[in-house]
Amino acid sequence: MSRSFLPRLLWLLIGLLPLPSGAAGPVSLWPTIAFIRGQDLCQYQDVYGKPRSELALAMTAQLKDLLSAGVESRDVAPVLFAIEALIDKNRLLATKGLGMDVLLEGSLKAAVDTFYRDLKPKEKKLQFVNPSPLLDLLRDLRQQQRQGTLDTQQLAKISGFAWGTYSFGPSCQGDIQSSIHIELATGESLSFQAQGRPESVMNSIAAQMFAYFQRTRFPSSLRMGNKTLWLLGAPGAPIGQAPSPEVAEKACVQNKSRLPLLAEYEYLSALGDWNGGITLDHKYWAMADGHILAPDLRNPSPVRHPEEINSNTIYYYCVR
Numbered sequence: 001m002s003r004s005f006l007p008r009l010l011w012l013l014i015g016l017l018p019l020p021s022g023a024a025g026p027v028s029l030w031p032t033i034a035f036i037r038g039q040d041l042c043q044y045q046d047v048y049g050k051p052r053s054e055l056a057l058a059m060t061a062q063l064k065d066l067l068s069a070g071v072e073s074r075d076v077a078p079v080l081f082a083i084e085a086l087i088d089k090n091r092l093l094a095t096k097g098l099g100m101d102v103l104l105e106g107s108l109k110a111a112v113d114t115f116y117r118d119l120k121p122k123e124k125k126l127q128f129v130n131p132s133p134l135l136d137l138l139r140d141l142r143q144q145q146r147q148g149t150l151d152t153q154q155l156a157k158i159s160g161f162a163w164g165t166y167s168f169g170p171s172c173q174g175d176i177q178s179s180i181h182i183e184l185a186t187g188e189s190l191s192f193q194a195q196g197r198p199e200s201v202m203n204s205i206a207a208q209m210f211a212y213f214q215r216t217r218f219p220s221s222l223r224m225g226n227k228t229l230w231l232l233g234a235p236g237a238p239i240g241q242a243p244s245p246e247v248a249e250k251a252c253v254q255n256k257s258r259l260p261l262l263a264e265y266e267y268l269s270a271l272g273d274w275n276g277g278i279t280l281d282h283k284y285w286a287m288a289d290g291h292i293l294a295p296d297l298r299n300p301s302p303v304r305h306p307e308e309i310n311s312n313t314i315y316y317y318c319v320r
Contacts, residue, residue, distance in 0.1 A: 027184065027213055028129045030161045033108065035101035038167035038177075104166060104178060104202055111206030119210075121274040126213040131157040160184035169195055180205050214274045218317075222276045224267055230320040231268075231278070232257050239278070242314050244306060248286035252318035259288050260319050262303060269295070278317065284309055286316035 109128050116124055162182045169175035178201050179193040190212065194204035218233030234240025235251050242248035245259075252258050260268070265285060271277025285293040287303065292314060294304050 026123065026125045026127065027160060027182075028127055028158045029182065030158050031109075031128045031130050033101075033105040033162045033164055033180070035104060035164045035166055037100070038165050040168045042168045042170060042172040100166065100176075100198065101164075103198060104164065107199065107202035108164075108180065108206055111203045112210060115206060115210040119274055121214055121272075123275070126209060129158060159186075174198075176201055178202070178205065180209070182209075216273055216276050216278055220276065222271075224264065229264060230257075232318045232320060234317050238317065240316050242286060242316060243312055245286035245288075245290050245292055245314055245316075248314060248316035249288055249290075252316070255318055257318035257320040259286055259316055262287070262293060264319060265293055283315045284311050284313070286314045 112126065112128075160182055162180055164178060164180045166176050166178040169177050175196050176198050177193070177195040179191055182188075182190040182192075184190075192205045192208040192212075194201050194208070196204060216231065216238075218231055218238045221228050221230045223229075232255060234248075235255055240248065240251065242251065249259055265280065265287075268277035269280040273279050280293070280295040282296055285295075287293050290306065292304050292306055292309050294302050294309060296302075297304060297308075
């Protein structure tokens with residue numbers, strides 16, 4: 001599949017997806033990730049990573065080594081060419097085999113699932129779904145084929161597609177540079193990139209994807225007891241920083257909102273970053289009336305006056 005044809009095909013398929021409802025919800029991706037192989041950065045680095053003078057010196061050193069080893073001068077050039085040909089042949093054998101895209105796809109999906117199993121969020125906001133009947137999937141697997149059949153009924157069950165690129169890394173140490181691009185029916189386009197060994201590079205990309213889709217977004221709302229609490233974030237950022245709680249409180253007032261109460265801060269921290277809340281970590285948080293929440297100072301109370309806190313950085317977010 002050509003480099004330019006694949007993105008056009010994905011956008012065509014996205015055009016067939018059901019229109020989004022407007023509310024941010026879980027993302028269900030088509031299970032097959034098509035990969036495009038890019039430029040071999042290792043070979044590119046071999047040729048263009050050094051100036052001509054340095055390459056000439058390296059070749060001269062090789063000539064001296066061969067002559068010192070007893071190779072006749074008339075045989076030096078054929079020996080050098082044979083060595084270069086052998087290196088190229090081994091590289092070709094290592095990279096021409098099929099299956100790198102299958103390895104990367106499987107590694108990515110396994111890594112995403114590992115994050116969900118380990119962190120156990122209440123709601124799974126990113127998943128790869130199989131909209132086709134299981135018998136069709138079993139037939140494809142027995143024939144060593146990947147899922148590729150699409151129809152309108154299947155498209156109604158998914159909200160986006162992912163495709164990727166990979167190239168052999170410039171370090172020539174067996175690593176690859178890979179990127180994953182996600183196109184959603186909402187029109188949002190996302191990209192994640194990492195470099196590493198083929199068997200582990202997708203762990204880094206999966207971590208980026210998990211954090212992006214699972215982390216609490218602003219604005220959002222949740223139920224706390226009998227009320228609905230809106231999380232608005234700070235002006236210009238999800239979590240703001242201020243030199244004092246008074247500055248943070250004024251910023252929220254300008255946004256027609258307020259700083260969280262102690263119970264709200266602690267409830268949201270109990271939910272955590274992956275379940276619609278915001279963890280307190282070991283930071284200091286602004287509260288109303290010039291007070292500061294110091295979660296590590298519980299005795300006698302985590303609510304402190306600024307003079308009790310030795311910090312010029314106070315974190316905050318606004319709620320309504």
